[in-house]
Amino acid sequence: MSTLEKLRIDKWLWAARFYKTRSLAADEIGKGRVLINGQLCKPAREVKVGDSVIIRQTQMEREVEVKALSSVRGPAPVAQTLYEETAESITKRETERERRRFVYEPADDYTKGRPTKKDRRELEHWRRVF
Incomplete structure (x- = not known):
């Protein structure tokens, strides 16, 4: 750490360590998430x-x-x-984490990508049954 008075937000x-690269930070800032x-x-x-x-990251603020x-x-x-994270922010993040732990998210089923060979066989089996 040095004794700087001001610094660009993307660099900070x-x-x-909120973002891996400065370009990722700049992109998120450009999207209005900071x-x-x-x-x-x-x-x-x-x-x-x-x-x-x-800072808004992955459904958390x-x-x-x-x-x-x-x-x-x-x-x-x-x-x-x-x-230093504010106390309000910490409690809000914790309650959000608890809420997501007990709530089923239907979109999670669709993030797997293409069906595997096993998935395809199961689908074919169900098509033959009905």
Whole structure:
């Protein structure tokens, strides 16, 4: 970590390990999935210590406060010192996780892709039965 005053949001998200690459971070920012202080932003928008950042990833929303800035991507324990998740965000994530644990999602059945040979044989069997 260095003593920077401002840093591009895409670079900070990458350094804080929210996204694997800066281009992925920039794409997500462009899609409106990242807000700074409640406002939409562009990848070049600068973030400073004390800013509130809302990040939507895979049906979950995190609200974090920027605690430090770093332009290099370090190990995960160091990256976690760059931000602090708000208590509201943590409880919201936990309740969402519990809700999804007990709720059946019909779309999960369709994410397998093409049927396997075994699946196809079972389908043929059911077609012959009825």
